[in-house]
Structure formats: structure tokens, C-alpha cells
Amino acid sequence: MPEFAVQSPEWWRDRLYDKLVKRSNETKVFDDYYECEHPLPHLHERARAPFRRLLKMARANYCELVVDAFVGRLEVAGFQSDVEGDRDQEAWALWQDNNLDGGSQLAFLEAAIHGTAYLMVSPTPSGGFRITPEHPTQVIVEYRPDAPGEPAAALKLWVDDWTAKLCCTVYLPEWIYKFEAPEPKTGSTGRPQWERREVPGEPWGAANVLGEVPFGELANRPRMLKPGASELRSVTGIQDRINKTLSDRMMTQEAAAFPAKWATGLEIPVDENGQEIEPFDVAVNKILVAEDPGAKFGQFAAADLTGYLKAKEEDVRDVAAITSTPPHYLLGSLTNLSAEALKAAEAGLIHKIYQRRRFLEEGLERTMRLAGFASSQARIVWKSPEWRTEGELVDALVKMSTLGVPREVLWERWGATPQEIERWRQLNEDALTAAMSGDLAAEYGPKPNATTDPLAAAPAPDGG
Template identity: 85%
Template sequence: MPQPPAVQSPEWWRDRLYAALCKRTEKTNVFDDYYECEHPLPFLHEKARDPFRRLLRMSRANYMELVVDALVGRLEVAGFQSDVEGDSDEKAWRLWQDNNLDGGSQLAFLEAAIRGTAYLMVEPDARGGFRITPEHPTQVIVVYRPDAPGVPAAALKLWLDDWTGRLCCTLYLPDRIYKFEAPEPKTGGKPVWARREVTGEEWGGKNALGEVPFGELANRPRMLKPGASELRSVTGIQDRINKTIADRMMTQEFAAFPQKWVTGMEIPVDENGQDIEPFDVAVNKILIAEESGASFGQFAAADLTGYLKGKEADVHDIAAITSTPPHYLLGSMVNLSAEALKAAEAGLIHKIYQRRRFLEEGLEKTMRLAGIASSQARIVWKSPEWRTEGELVDALVKMSTLGVPREVLWERWGATPQEIERWRLLNESALQRAMAGDLAAEYGPKPEAAPAEL
């Protein structure tokens, strides 16, 4: 029987992180399914007829996607800003743009909201700069030192190479990098790892960064717990909604159309003595009976109000638990004033500010790994609050009367640091031209007076 690897050896870290990554992936796949509208269908007996199953497949109403998108849609990095002289802001923004992180960061924020965490990886490139890529939480895991929370001890990046059909992983330690590969294991099996040799590279080569090269974007973490999904508390309510919709559709299919009844007539039979349905009931048919004592009537149609109110109550529960404005989920805005809309969105805005605090930690670490000191490149976010142009301009004009600097007003307006710098230069240029014109008018050559007429 082979001996287990020594504690903190590369093989020990590899096996430990691989097991932790698989466990976390299995747990968070549930939330990914809910976001993708792959909810479990309400219970139905295995012998139920196909029409019932068809109705069940139509019963999914995906509120989980709305909950996540309401948050992620307002998480947008506008730029970087520092309080020191130099070009650190421009350098940080150029690095951000070169790595296409306008879109890449949105992908990472989305996965963090769904699965609880995501990552940005920093690697030196051949040109002497840095390459930053968003990494999926099913492919990367980072663990931290138990004696120093927040200090990464090791990380594992795992992926399946579709070209070769082999499972590959790279172990990152603060000082070394180790690469492994294995045939793709069967379901439930464990991979049989071997060293993955890369031409021109030393196996177990030096980690050029001297640190684990990942910035973690954690969503709603706790002191001794990792990030958590935005959907963690509401998947059960989504199941209730699906069940209510399924019940309503069953009722609509089989009881919403008023059922007819008739008395006082003889039911015909076929040659085998089986009753024959005497009428083909439809909205465009008339029922006629020859018997003088026949009497017709109909039962009341099923009332669907209870189902509709039950679904609406569950949607309100989702809105309350996730701080999502109810009109986002219900799709109704009837006679809502501007103040009412602001009040409805107050919980969402507060949640966004909370989530951004922890996302900033991962973003700032990423920039620091790429050579941008976090103290010199503060993250600037676009405002999550939506206000009309008139409201915003009126507030800024009032602030200007209090002596608030012009650049601060531009920032409050929503301008990025790059736009603010451009506007400042344009203003300086305009001022210089104006001053040059004033000086020319004051000290330049005066036009000669016309000779007086005799």
C-alpha cells in the first residue's frame, strides 16, 4: 500500500486542494443550476401521464436570475484614483484595459454572486508586463494559513485539456510552482497524477511573484467561513413558486374550463355495451337532447385567485430576503413616485455597498500583484444609484456654493478619473488661451487712430 505524501509536500497540497475543490464545486453547482433555470421539477408520480409532465416542464419561473443580475448589473469599476503624484492612476487603468477587465471583471463578479467566490490570476508575460485573467471557482481554489487568516498558503488551478483528454493541474506555492497531469478519471474515481513536464521549464520552478498569484473576489464572506451565494437562502422559495405554478397550470388545464352536466336522458351504448359519450363539448358547439325531461347545466370554473396570490406572496419573500426591489421581480410599477422608487431600492443600494467592500480587497490585491501598490490605486466604482439628470445637476450646483472643488463635483456626477483628467486639461488650456487674449488686449500694439478730417 503506497505511503501518503509528506505533509506540506507538493503532492500533499495537490491532493488536499483537489479534494476541497471537488467538494466545493459539487455544493455550488446547485446554485448555478438555479441561476440557469435548471430547477428541480415539482414531485410527480412516475406513472403520471405525459400531459402532466409537459405542464411541469412549463412551470419554471426563474426569479434567481433576476436576484443575481440586479446586484451584478450595478457592480462596475470606473477607474483608479490615488492621492500621490505620478502616473499610477493611468498605469493601473492601462493595465486594466490591456487585460480586457471591463468585461472580465463582470464575469468574475457574476460567478462570485452565484457560487460565492471567483478569482483574478496574475502572471508575468513575455513583454515584462502582467497578464490578468478571470478564473472560474470550479477550476481554482486558494487556501489560507490557519495561523494568519488572509495570508494565502497555496492555490490549485485545475482544468480538463480537451485536446488530449487529460486532466491537468498547477499547484502554486509562494516560492514554487508544480505541474501535474492525469488521465481523465471515471465518474467517482480519483485521478492518478504524474508530473507534467513542459519544454524549457524546470519542474517545480520558481514562483516569480513570490506570492500565490490570485486575488479572491469573495461574496458575503464571514470571519471563519468563505464567500456565500446570493441564492443560498431563497432556493426553497423558488421551489415553492414552481410548485404553485404547476398546481395552477394543472387546474387551468383540467378545471378552468366549465364542466357541463346533463340529467334526464338515456346514455347510448356501443355494440359491446360500453357507454358512448353523447356530446362533443366545445365552445362552438350546441348541446341538444331529444328527451323531454333532459336538463342541462354546468359547474363553476375553478378559481385561480388563490394560486396567483400565493405566488405573489412568495415573490415578496424573495424580495425581502435578498433586498431586491419588489417591482424588479413582479414587473409592476403602478403610481410609484420618485421617492417611493428610491425607498424600494434603498435595500439593494446598501447591499451593493457591502458587497463592494470585500470585492475591493481582491481587486486591490490583484493590482498589487501586478506591481500597482494598492495605496496608490484606490478602486473607483460607478455609482449604483440611479438619479435623473435634473436631480443630479441641482444637487451639484448646490454643493458648488459650499466651495466643493470642481473635480469632486465631476466625480459625483459620475465621470471616470480619466474623464476628470481630460476635462481638467481642457479647462487649463481654455484658461491659458483666455489669459493670452486678455494680455494681448492690454499690452499689445494699439490700432492707429484715423486722421482727422479737415
């Protein structure tokens, strides 16, 4: 393979391609666990064929519950601006125009599974911006070693089904370069045979009008010298233990859960070939009868499955403890739990959500900045991850109002979006204006006319 100049388009292409393939291979296992494609539990070679059907049934996917419990409470409610004007409304309109209510949820889900996801900002011919969620197996961003957090280059990789081509685009702060290669065969290794991808009407090496790498990275639980990590990183081993316990339990049910019968003092009949015949067809609706007075019948005790059930429950509790997932989400049991106990059980999950949101917010703010909104013009507003009854919430807000807390703050604590708060404020102003107009008309409006209103000409009582 030829050696390219450092930081040339080809150098970045090969470097980022290798990193993207390596990361995709490492995170594929977490995607498989989320999709319930767990490896089958280990069995002795002789037992695999008879029990393969049971093995496929012995998969309870707790990995999906762990991720969904976390991602389900990540929701952007709107934007707030610290400057005069309608910049927050414009930011929300851009968000809605790009269908990011659902798009952001897709990105959050992939970030929780793979450790990272991306939002791409693309200028449109009309002068606006298009924002799209990008999968971590198709996009990778590298940052400058001397300035952590500042993107140096990015690669977007995809397969064009229409042309059977593997395509990639290298994004640098000043330029954009496109390449293509024949679609690699399944299982092939090594780098593709890249060629320049010529697009009619575009020069190869187009100018990057944004002046920056056009991606905002949504990193999940990153560290200072390490990228984002999957929420399932510490769970896959426990999931395998759960599957093994389930498979052992099902095999025990298959072989020993039905009480085995025994009989003594019987003459075993044989067939015409001298082979013994089973004297009884045992079933729940049949009675065993023998004419021999010395015959005795009995049964062995059925296998006790309590140990398997307790072992699975302990493994599920380990999943809950390690991932800060409320135990009742995974165990599916609520027994005489008070509201305070439920809130305490969810405290770990709420803390994790607030912690993860800080890093996700960095990528969202960068995305909005690439689309022309400064942090002071479009600050992210999240929906509260805490679930409380309306009675509890109203009682708390009423008490806060007695302390002089502004109504807009109370509305925000209630869970209203910035757009709803603005609409409520406008409705209050309109109602106040209408009320003041009515009071002024009543006090300073036209006086009754004596010629048209008989009551106006009548003398007042008591000479008044």
C-alpha cells in the same frame, strides 16, 4: 495512496484537489438554480406521466433575477492615485489591456452564484502582466492558519481537450509545480493518478517570480471563519415553493379551468358493440340541442385560481425580503409609485451592494498589487449603484457648488470616471490658457500703424 510530506507540492496538490472537488459539488446546486435547472416539483406517482409536460413549464426563474439585480450594479469605473505621476492612468491601461471591463463582470457573477471567484496575475515575457478571471470550480486558494488573509498555496485545475489530460498547477510563494493525469471518466471518484507535467524548456518546479500566490480572491458575503457564500443560499427553498405552486395551478387549469357540462333526461346512445357514445361534442362554437322535452343542461363552476396566484405572489415577496431585491423587480408591477417610494424600495439593494463591494475590493486591490500597483497608486473607484434622474442630480450638484465644493468632486459625484475627470480638467486648462492669451494680445499687442491704418492718424474727438 502514498503519504507525502506536509507542505510538499504533492501534499498541497492532493489537499487542495479534495477541497476544490468538495466545494464544487456543494455549489453546483446554486449554478443549476441560476440556469433554471430546478428540480421538478413532487407529484404523486400516478400523476407524473400525464403532467410531466406541464412540470417542465412550471419553472419561473427568480434566482436569476436576484443575482442579476445585484451584479448589474457592480462596475469598476477606474483608479485613483494619491501619489504624483500617472500611476492611476497606468493601472487603468492595464485594466483595459486585459479586457477586465467584461472580465470583472464575469468574476462578479460567478462570485455571486458560487460564493467566490478569482483573478489570476501572470507575468508576461515583455515585462508586463496578464490578468484573467478564474472560475471557482477550477481554482482554490488556501490561507495560512496563523496569518488569516495571507495565501499559503493555490491550485488551478482544468481539462486539456487537446490531449485528453486532467492538468493542475500548484502555486506556492516561491515555486510553481505542474501535474497531469488521464481525464477521469464520468462519475468516477477518488484522486487522479497524477504525474509530473513536463513542459519543454521549463524545469519542473519553476521559480515564482512574483514571490506570492498569484490570485486575488473575490469573496461574496464571507464571515470570519467561513468562506464566501452564494446569494442564492436562502432562496432555493422558496424557488421550489414557487415552482410547486405554478405546477399545481397549471394542472388545475388543465383539468378544471374549463367549466364541465352536465345533462339529465337524455337517453345515452350506444354503438354496435354496446358501448356508450358521448352524445355531444362540446366546443365554444357549438350549441347543445336535445329533442327530449325533459332534457336539462347545466355546467359546473370553473376552478378558482386566485389562491394559487396569491400564494405565488407571497412567495415572491419572501424572495424580495430575504435578498433585499426591490419587489417591483420581481413582481413586475409599478402602480402610482413616487420617486421617493422607488428610492425607498431600492434602499436595501443599495446597502447590500455597498456592503458586498468592501470584500470584493480586497481581492481587486490584491490583484493590482500583484501587478505592481500599491494601494496608494491604484485605489478602486466604483460607479455609483444609485439611479437618479439628471434633474435630481444636477440640482444637488448646483447646491453643493454654492458651498465651495471643488469642481472635480462635483464631476465625480456626477458619475464621471477618473479618466473623464482628467480630460475635463485638461480641457478647462487649455480653454483658460487660450482665453488669457487672447486678453494679453488685445492689451499688449502691436499698435495700429498710421501709414497703413487711416483711422490711426485721425485726430481724436474733443482733442483726446
